[in-house]
Amino acid sequence: MSKRAGIGFYIFLAIFVFLVMFPFIWVFLTSIKPVGEIFTSFSWFTKSPTLSSYEAALTNRPLLRYMLNSFVVSSLTTVLAVGCAAFAAYAVTRLPIKGKGIFLGVVLAASMFPQIAIISPIFNLVTDLGLRNSYIGLVIPYITISLPLSIWVLSTFFHKIPFELEESAKLDGASPFQTFRKIIFPLATPGIFTTAILVFIAAWNEYLFALTINSDDIWRTVPVGISMYQSEFSIPWGDISAATVIVTVPIVILVLLFQKRIVSGLTSGSVKE
Amino acid sequence: MKKFQLNEKQLGYAMILPSLLLVIVVTLWPVAQSFYNSLFDYRLNDPTRSQKMLNANIDLERYVDNYFYIEGQLSDLEGNAEGDQLEVVQQARETIEGYHQELTTDGEINAKIEQIDEMLMNFEPISDAELKYTEVDNDFASDYRSALENISAEFQSIAEATDNEQLAQSFEQTGSLLAGTSDNILESNFIGFANYIKYFQDQRMWQSLWNTFYFTVVSVGFELVLGLAIALLINRAFKGRGIVRASVLIPWAIPTAVAAMMWGFLYDGQTGIVAHYFEKLNMIPSASWLLSTSDGGMFAIIFADVWKTTPYMALLLLAGLQTIPNALYEASNVDGANKWQQFFKITLPLLKSAILVALLFRTLDAFRVFDLIYVLTGGGPANATESISVYAYITLFSQQNFGAGSVLSVIVFLCVALISFIYVRLIGSDLFAGRTK
Incomplete structure (x- = not known):
C-alpha cells in the first residue's frame, strides 16, 4: 500500500509525535524551572531557567552510582546472555540434534513465566549464596530472563544465512565449531548486535528483581533508584524531573543511533518472512 | 597431534546445554519451588515458621537449655508444695520425664542432646542447623506440646489460687517456663491447600x-x-x-x-x-x-x-x-x-x-x-x-x-x-x- 503523503498527513504526524513526546517535553521544561515555580504555575516556559534541580538530583541521592550499577549489570547480562543464546540458536537452527522442538518449547514457555512466580525461590537462593546487594545476584536472573528473547531473535538471523557456506567449510576440513566461530558468527554480527541492544534495554529497565535483591541504596539500579526519590513528607518534583532527564538521555541516544536495528529485532519474532 | 574434536551432534548438545541449565535453574525449578512453598505456613519473620517442615521438629538447643531448668524448678516445687499441689507437681514431673525419656530412647537424638548439653555448658553457640533441629514423630510432638501447655495452665491457676506469695511466684515462673518450652517443639507447618x-x-x-x-x-x-x-x-x-x-x-x-x-x-x-x-x-x-x-x-x-x-x-x-x-x-x-x-x-x-x-x-x-x-x-x-x-x-x-x-x-x-x-x-x-x- 504505497500512498503518497499529503499536507494533512504531515499535520497528523506532527500532532502524533508531539503527543507521544509531550511527557518528555514537559518534564524537561520542568527540570529547568526554579523549584518554586513548579508548584505555583502551569506556564510552559520559565523566565529564569536554572540548573539547581539537576544539582539537587545528583547530590540528594547517588544517581550516578545508580547509573553505574545499571550499566555494569546490563553490560554483563548482555555479554553473557547473547553468548549463551548464540550457541543455543546456532545448535537449534543448523546442527542435527534431536529435541529442537522441545527445547524451543521449553524456552518459549520460560519466557511466558511471570516473574512474580519465580521471585521468592530466587530470593532465597540468592540470599543463601550470599549474593544479595551485588552485581552477580542480579545478572544471573537477568540472563535467564533475556535468554528466550535472544534465542528467538538470533535463530531468525541464523536461519537467514545460506546453508551452502557450511557445506563448503566442511569440505575444506573445518570442524563444526570452527565453522561456527569463523564463518557463521561473523556473518551473524548484525543480528547479534541487534539482540545485544534489546537485551541491554531489557536489563536496564528491569524493576522487580532489582527492587527485591539489591535493597542497599548503593547497589540500586536506575529504575529502583528513581522510584525512591519520593520522600515521606513531600514529593520533590524538581529533583525527579531532573533525574528523569538525566537517565533518559542515554536511552534516547541509544534509540537514535540504533533505531533501525531495534525495529528489526523487535519485529523479527513476529512476522513470517 | 590431532586435537580432540566434537562431532556435529555432540557440539549441538554442548551448545544448548548452558541455556538449558540456566532456564531450568532460574525459571522451571523456582516455579516448582513456589508451588511447594505455597503448601506451607511459611513466614520469614516468625522463628517458629521460618523453615518448611513436613515433619514436626524440636529446637534442641533451646529445649535442652529449658529442660535443665525445668528439672531444677520442679524439684524445688516438690520441696515447698503440700497436699493437692504436691500431687499435681509430682504428676507433672512424671509426665514430663516420661516424654523426655521417650525422646531420648532414640539413640541419634540422645547423642545430639548430649553433644548440645556439652556445648551449652561451654557457652558455645550452635550454628549447625542439622544439630540444632531434630525431626520427631508428629503425634509425639503434638502430645508433648499439649501436655506441657496443660501443665503450664494448671500451674498458673494454682499460682492464682494460693495465698503463699513466694510459692505462687515459683508456680508462675515454672508455668511460663513450660509454656516457653512447648514453643520449642515445632509442629509441622505443612498445611496442604489450606492457603488456597x-x-x-x-x-x-x-x-x-x-x-x-x-x-x-x-x-x-x-x-x-x-x-x-x-x-x-x-x-x-x-x-x-x-x-x-x-x-x-x-x-x-x-x-x-x-x-x-x-x-x-x-x-x-x-x-x-x-x-x-x-x-x-x-x-x-x-x-x-x-x-x-x-x-x-x-x-x-x-x-x-x-x-x-x-x-x-x-x-x-x-x-x-x-x-x-x-x-x-x-x-x-x-x-x-x-x-x-x-x-x-x-x-x-x-x-x-x-x-x-x-x-x-x-x-x-x-x-x-x-x-x-x-x-x-x-x-x-x-x-x-x-x-x-x-x-x-x-x-x-x-x-x-x-x-x-x-x-x-x-x-x-x-x-x-x-x-x-x-x-x-x-x-x-x-x-x-x-x-x-
Whole structure:
C-alpha cells in the first residue's frame, strides 16, 4: 500500500509525535524551572531557567552510582546472555540434534513465566549464596530472563544465512565449531548486535528483581533508584524531573543511533518472512 | 597431534546445554519451588515458621537449655508444695520425664542432646542447623506440646489460687517456663491447600484478580485498535520516517518505573499538567480525581500503559503490513473493491498471525503488570488498582509471608499458562516457522 503523503498527513504526524513526546517535553521544561515555580504555575516556559534541580538530583541521592550499577549489570547480562543464546540458536537452527522442538518449547514457555512466580525461590537462593546487594545476584536472573528473547531473535538471523557456506567449510576440513566461530558468527554480527541492544534495554529497565535483591541504596539500579526519590513528607518534583532527564538521555541516544536495528529485532519474532 | 574434536551432534548438545541449565535453574525449578512453598505456613519473620517442615521438629538447643531448668524448678516445687499441689507437681514431673525419656530412647537424638548439653555448658553457640533441629514423630510432638501447655495452665491457676506469695511466684515462673518450652517443639507447618482455600474466600484476591483482568483487556484492546490505526496510516512513503520511528521507540525504551514516576508528576492533583488540562477540558471532575479515586486511578494506569506500549504494537503490526504484497491491492482495485472491503478481505486476514503474536506478548505482559502500578499508585487508593502481582509482592516481601504469597504467585502463573495455552492454540505451528530446519 504505497500512498503518497499529503499536507494533512504531515499535520497528523506532527500532532502524533508531539503527543507521544509531550511527557518528555514537559518534564524537561520542568527540570529547568526554579523549584518554586513548579508548584505555583502551569506556564510552559520559565523566565529564569536554572540548573539547581539537576544539582539537587545528583547530590540528594547517588544517581550516578545508580547509573553505574545499571550499566555494569546490563553490560554483563548482555555479554553473557547473547553468548549463551548464540550457541543455543546456532545448535537449534543448523546442527542435527534431536529435541529442537522441545527445547524451543521449553524456552518459549520460560519466557511466558511471570516473574512474580519465580521471585521468592530466587530470593532465597540468592540470599543463601550470599549474593544479595551485588552485581552477580542480579545478572544471573537477568540472563535467564533475556535468554528466550535472544534465542528467538538470533535463530531468525541464523536461519537467514545460506546453508551452502557450511557445506563448503566442511569440505575444506573445518570442524563444526570452527565453522561456527569463523564463518557463521561473523556473518551473524548484525543480528547479534541487534539482540545485544534489546537485551541491554531489557536489563536496564528491569524493576522487580532489582527492587527485591539489591535493597542497599548503593547497589540500586536506575529504575529502583528513581522510584525512591519520593520522600515521606513531600514529593520533590524538581529533583525527579531532573533525574528523569538525566537517565533518559542515554536511552534516547541509544534509540537514535540504533533505531533501525531495534525495529528489526523487535519485529523479527513476529512476522513470517 | 590431532586435537580432540566434537562431532556435529555432540557440539549441538554442548551448545544448548548452558541455556538449558540456566532456564531450568532460574525459571522451571523456582516455579516448582513456589508451588511447594505455597503448601506451607511459611513466614520469614516468625522463628517458629521460618523453615518448611513436613515433619514436626524440636529446637534442641533451646529445649535442652529449658529442660535443665525445668528439672531444677520442679524439684524445688516438690520441696515447698503440700497436699493437692504436691500431687499435681509430682504428676507433672512424671509426665514430663516420661516424654523426655521417650525422646531420648532414640539413640541419634540422645547423642545430639548430649553433644548440645556439652556445648551449652561451654557457652558455645550452635550454628549447625542439622544439630540444632531434630525431626520427631508428629503425634509425639503434638502430645508433648499439649501436655506441657496443660501443665503450664494448671500451674498458673494454682499460682492464682494460693495465698503463699513466694510459692505462687515459683508456680508462675515454672508455668511460663513450660509454656516457653512447648514453643520449642515445632509442629509441622505443612498445611496442604489450606492457603488456597483461604485465598479463594479472600475478597482482596478476587478484587486484585479482577483489576488485573480489567486492566489487561482494556489496555490491550486500546493498544490494538490505536496501534493498528497508526500502522495503517504510516504504512506509506513519507519524509521523516526516522523521527517518527524514534519518537515511537523512546516511550518503549525507557524503564517503566521512570515512565510511572513521570506520569505520577503529570497526574498530580496540584502540579500535574495533564490533570490540569483534563480538568479544563471537563474530561475529569477535578484535577485530583486521577490519583485519589478508584476509577481515576484505573484510568490513569491504563492511559499511561497505552501511551507506553501502543507504539510497540504499531511497530509489530507495521512490520506485518509490509509483508502483504502490493499486487493484492492492485488486483482488488481492478475488481472494484472499496477501501473497507480491502481492509476486511485482504489486510485483516493476512495480518492475522502478526496480530495474534503481538496480542500474545502484550496480553502476557499486561497480565503480569507490576512496576507501573507499584510505582504510580502503589495499588491504591484502597486497593482499587492493585494487580495480582502487586498483591503477591506485598504479601511476599512486605509481610514476609512466603507461604501465602506463593499461593498468589501460583495463581498468576496458572492464569498466564491458561492465556498462553489459548493463544498458542489459536496461532498454531506458525510460532515455530522459520526456526527449526
